[in-house]
Amino acid sequence: MQTPLSQLECWLGALPAAEALTAYQAWWETTGRVLSETVDRAGTPWLRQYNRFGERVDEVIMPAGYSALIQEGYKHGVVWRAIEEEDWETSFALGYITSYYDPGVYCPHTVSLATAVMLRKYGTPELQARYLVxxxxxxxxxxxxxxxxxxxxxGSxxxxxxxTVATPEGNAYRLxxxxxxxxxxxxxxxxxxxxPEGAPAGVRGLALFLLPRYREDGCLNYFIRRIKDKIGTRAVVTGEVDLHESQAYLLGSAEVGIYLILEVLNLSRVANSVGSVALIQRAVDEAESFAQQRIAFGKPLAQQPLMRAQIARWRETLGAAFALAWEAVRLLRSVWAQTPPYSPTYHLFRLITHLAKYWTAEQAVQAAKWCMEVHGGAGVLAEYGVERLLREAMVLPIxxxxxxxxxxxxxxxMQRRQAHQLLLEHLQPYAEPTELQHWRERIDAYLKQPPEAQEEALETLIPPLAAWVGNTLRATLRAG
Ligand SMILES: Cc1cc2nc3c(=O)[nH]c(=O)nc-3n(C[C@H](O)[C@H](O)[C@H](O)COP(=O)(O)OP(=O)(O)OC[C@H]3O[C@@H](n4cnc5c(N)ncnc54)[C@H](O)[C@@H]3O)c2cc1C
Known part of the structure; x- marks a missing residue:
């Protein structure tokens, strides 16, 4: 059985910061696992809104050890390696290891990385000094x-x-x-x-702002209304926030604000894909380990033909899902610094990222459900941790x-940027010419339908396309 790191090495060969990754995985085994279980079992944290003097403080009270659970990834470089060294590979490898043990922890890491990237690209030197450093x-x-x-x-x-309205005030805004x-x-x-006040309706009128937790005078800059009571991902606290003339700073130009918002989301979608694959590995590992030990009809479940076939199929899916997600990582590495208007490679990145986010998340949910089924009745019992995989997975497609x-x-x-042409060119070194031809004809014919028919039939196109792209990209891995 592979660990998350040995599985990554099997796919990618030696990784640049192998020592740091080894240490990080060892930390999860000795310490992180227990902290993660504690946080999950503790359930929804509570919000202390007022201090003893009746002043608004909005403190989230987390179980002991929470800060260590979150900070270990930052220490090892989930953010600083990408920002300071442009080592995206190690950042996402850390994300893979994190998500194998606790996909919820990878959420704070991901949104911190996205915030840091936007500050690095669009923040003034003053904002960078104050918030990025x-x-x-x-x-x-x-x-x-x-x-x-x-x-x-x-959200769609x-x-x-x-x-939310942004009103200019000096060099800043009030939200x-x-x-x-x-x-x-x-x-x-x-x-x-x-x-921004007076901006047009629709997505074109949106802009991206940096919002600090505290105002320059040290007061709370916004209020947390309540904390969401979720089925999983308890290692990330999700709340509702009220903004009352909150101090904020415009990032980049308001005219292209929607593109900046989509840059944030696209980065998170790559991370979501990597996290989903790690969850698939965890589910397949847990299922296989149980099936090797559970005896039914005189031999281990893993040796029964039906179960053996399912395990083999899930290992294949795991490889394809990883290849698809990692291609998004590779493309992100080459396009992350681009600003609008983007190059064709950025549009290729977007297409692969949408396919990866869609397909890996859907597979993660199915893998978690299958893993529970392999465990039979034990699968639904909280004490074995398998049901938690499904609770964690359910948010990934959402x-x-x-x-x-x-x-x-x-x-x-594909419609507006012809990104499928770029995709098929990109896959040329790995795919059979007949397959490429098949997909070229299939997509061209698809895009000739009336717009409503294209949306209606989308499930006949995207799932098989994503699966094919993932399987084809397995050729980019050392061992697929
Ligand atoms: C645990 C958790 C944490 C979150 N954290 C954040 C966060 O930090 N920041 C943030 O901004 N958001 C966050 N979200 C919100 C998340 O991004 C949204 O839930 C998501 O974008 C979907 O929006 P919605 O829930 O409002 O669903 P809706 O937009 O109302 O959509 C409902 C359903 O309709 C589908 N749908 C939408 N449009 C179409 C269409 N044209 N055709 C067919 N189907 C369609 C959607 O896919 C969905 O299945 C979080 C959500 C969860 C559950």
């Missing part, structure tokens, strides 16, 4: 980031439902509105979507844009 600390005191777009009306249709799903709500700084959104966005980038 503390995010890169390696001593267990790193500041955290967050990415808050969604409001009460819904941001153009309609982001109602007023509410954010309905705020993961890592206890972060020191967040990037948020808002509409946050960072649901599966419908990923399918629709993949369609859009």
């Amino acid at each position: 503390p995010m890169l600390r390696r001593d267990g005191t790193a500041w955290q980031g967050a990415t808050w777009m969604t409001e009460i009306g819904g 249709d941001l153009g309609t439902y982001v109602q 007023t509105g509410s954010k309905y799903f705020c993961s890592n709500v206890n972060a020191e700084v967040a990037v948020v979507a808002a509409r 946050w960072e844009g649901g599966s419908h959104r990923q399918m629709l966005d993949a369609l859009e980038v």
Whole structure:
């Protein structure tokens, strides 16, 4: 049986920061696992809104050890390696290891990374000095980031439902509105979507702002209304936030704000894909280990033909899912610094990322469900930790844009940017010419249908396309 790191090495060969990755995995085995279980069992944390003097403080009370659980990844470089060394591979390898043990922990890491990237790309030197530098600390005191777009009306249709208004004041802005799903709500700084006063309706009028937790005078800059009571991912605290003339700083230009918001989401979608694959590995490992030891009809379950075939099929899916997710990582590494208008490689990155986010998350849910079934009745008992995989997996197809959104966005980038042509060219070294021809004809014919028919039939196109791309990309791995 592989560990997450040995599985990564099997796919990718020697990794650049192997020592750090080894130490990080060892920390999870000796310490992280127990902390993670403690946090999950403790359930939803509580919010202390007022101090003894009746002043608003909005402190999230977490179980002991929570800070260590989160900070270990920052120490090892999930953020600073990408920002300071442009070593995206190690950052995402750390994410893979984290998610194998606790996908919830990878959420704070991901949103912090996305915040840091936006500060690095679009922050003024002054903002970088004040907010980015503390995010890169390696001593267990790193500041955290967050990415808050969604409001009460819904997360898919941001153009309609982001109602937070940004009013200019000197070099900064004041934001007023509410954010309905705020993961890592206890972060020191967040990037948020808002509409500058007088900006047009729809997505074109949105801009991205940096929102610190505290004002320059040390007071709370916004209020946490409540904490969401979730089925899983308890290692990340998700809350609702009220903004009352909260101090904020515009990132980049408001005219292209929606593109910056999508840059944030696309980065998180890559991380979601990597995390989903790690969860698939964990589910397949747990299932196989149980099936090797459980005897039914005179021999281990793993030796029964049906079970043996299922295990083999899941190992194949794992390889394809990893190849797809890692291609998104590789492309992100080459396009992350681009600003609008983007190059064709960025559009290819977007298509692969939508396919990866969609397909890996859906597979993760199925893998977790299958793993429970392999355990029979024991699978549903909280004491063995297998049911937790399903609780953790259920959010993966939803946050960072649901599966419908990923399918629709993949369609859009094919319609508007011809990204499928770029994809087929990209896959040329790995695919049979007949397969490439088949997909070229199939997609061209698909895109000739009326727009409504294209949306309606999307499930006949995107799932098989994603599976084919993943399987084809297995050729890019050392051992697929
Ligand atoms: C635990 C958790 C943490 C989260 N953290 C954050 C966070 O930190 N920051 C943040 O901004 N958001 C966060 N979210 C919100 C998340 O991004 C949204 O839930 C997601 O984008 C979907 O939005 P919605 O829930 O409002 O669903 P809706 O937008 O109302 O959509 C409902 C359903 O309709 C589907 N749908 C939408 N449009 C179409 C269409 N055209 N055709 C077909 N189907 C469609 C959607 O895929 C979904 O299945 C979080 C969510 C969860 C559950």
